[in-house]
Amino acid sequence: MIKKSLKELADHVGGEVFGDEDLIVSGVSGIAEAGEGDITFIANPKYMEYLDKTEASAIIVSPEIEFDKKPLIKVDNPYLAFASVVTLMTEAARDLFGISEEAHVHPDAEIHPKTAVHPLAYIGKGAKVGEGTVIYPGVYIGAGAAVGNDSTLYPNVTLMDRCVIGDRVIIHSGTVIGSDGFGFAHGGTKRVKFPQVGIVRIDNDVEIGSNCSIDRASMGETWIKSNVIMDNLIQIGHNVVVDEGSIIIAQVGISGSAKIGKNVILSGQAGLVGHISIGDGVIVTAKTGIPKDIPAGQVVSGYPAMPHKKWLKAMGAVSKLPEMRKELERLKKEVDELKKGKRDAEG
Template sequence: MADPQFYVPSRRYTAGEIATLAGAVLADDTLAGNEISSLAAAEDGGAGALVYVEKGRHARLLDTLTAAAVLCPVELVSRVPAGIAALTTSAPALAFADIAGIVCPTAASPQPVTGETGLSPAAHIAADALIEPGAIVEAGAVIGAGAAIGRGTIVAPGAMIGPGCQIGRDGYVGASASIVASLIGDRVIIHAGARIGQDGFRFMPSPRGLKKMPQLGRVVIQDDVEIGANTTIDRGALSDTLIGEGTKIDNLVQLGHNVRIGRHCAIAAHVGVSGSVVIGDFVMLGGRVGIADHLKIGDGVHIAAASGVMHDIPAGQKWAGLPAQPAKDWFREVNMIRKLAGNKARKGNRDV
């Protein structure tokens, strides 16, 4: 039995066509007719494959490359094996991502699981829900009273959209995801099992034990956000939890109540952000970062994986460690400890 291929090109392309679509320059016009039948990593390649190679250690892959075409910087053209079309660009990985979205469109945007093209009779849709023509609601989904779903949005099997929630156009709500007390913009992708808008975690000590503080706020998610599988985003206590435009959140992330995240941030898996944290624009959080409550993280901050943040971080800084501190200070301390232990400092890239 042949291995299944879940995502294949919508059609075959030539190297010349790929160069035009990517805004790249074909180094040798005689190879413009090389046919592209698949996309692959440079390590794997194969006849008919389009791959990409960047400068640095990645460039060594050209020595044994098998492919129809390669996206690469102009400085590497001389190392491309004969017969492989070199498509030169200053950002090969970015160009490859653009091409992958064109060549394999179903991989770039989730599709209906059941092939449904409208409102499934096996979905439960409240009589007063507002669903624009062109939206898709699959079998087993639940749409609550007064909810609104925009044109082109797909609600997958078993997903639940709570009363009064609003979801914009051309979005996706994955299987078994649940959304309550939320306003969601256009082109938002929410993967399977995500939980959005549930109670925040706040209990007040009392002589009789812990008293629950009712959570009266909302979750507001702006346009072009992507939220990974099984991520949880709590609604605000009295104000809103906010996810800014273009932010991308990995699987298994926890965001507490009243958290406010800026635009175009990247948050890797297992990050935990405590309540009322404010995160600026273009911030990057590595996997397993933890941030204590009520802190402020400035624009453009990078925080290394597994760091524990206990203090505000000014804009533009790189922090690492537990407890987190400026990355240069943390690396200096680590090297000192290694020397005390009799170990030599390790060589390599020390960028966060």
């Protein structure tokens, strides 16, 4: 981790220093764990009690906080500023040492000289890797694939042939980009594999968690657009398009050719059938099953997906089913007794 003065950090995040601007910061930490030399932050009021207790050397806070016992950086969004500081102080520590002799790099691959390629990585014919990118051990980059600048592929990431990754993309261990899509044609008594000849395209500033699978298009592109964030254990089918700024949480499955709009949130274990469209700004709650298009701006839950408020009412009714059943049985018994009494009276 590199060292920075408090003024340098304030300039980086667009904040204002209150206190010693020449203070040297050598580490980053949460406010409860921080020690001497660290910078920390407060964004949540429940942590205000630590303001006077923390051993951090400096604190990033919002403008309304008054505290003169330690140097401060005041900004409108302390959490965002702290994230930027952490990135700045750890980024320069990236291990840009060149190409390991224990890596396999095809002679026709194009590797920027300021790139780290660790031992046991494989880079195929015609592949390209940009400046500042780090390729960790066990990474496979297929023939004709491309990785942009300042990206990170953690151990055992697989980037199949001809797939394209942009700048500042982070892909965590075990993820496969460009596996064959699940495409088969009916062939009488058996199913015949439909060749998957498209690619996966991942735009700039995307982060993908561990053990995800993004299938290549049958033809054309499976496309993850800029600023998308993906958690672990996610399946993206062939020809899916995920638009800018969307968030996909663990164990989501998206079937082929589905279109996800901008700034959509797909919560854990949600499932989407293929060939549907999810509008901009939609929020899908956990374990929701989506069998058809969802218009922009909706919040949906349940299976099949329905407006969240309607689902809450339905779940409220479900929770009362045991009592409702008892009441129904009581009423049925009363009706049976009335019927029996009527028959006896007529009889």
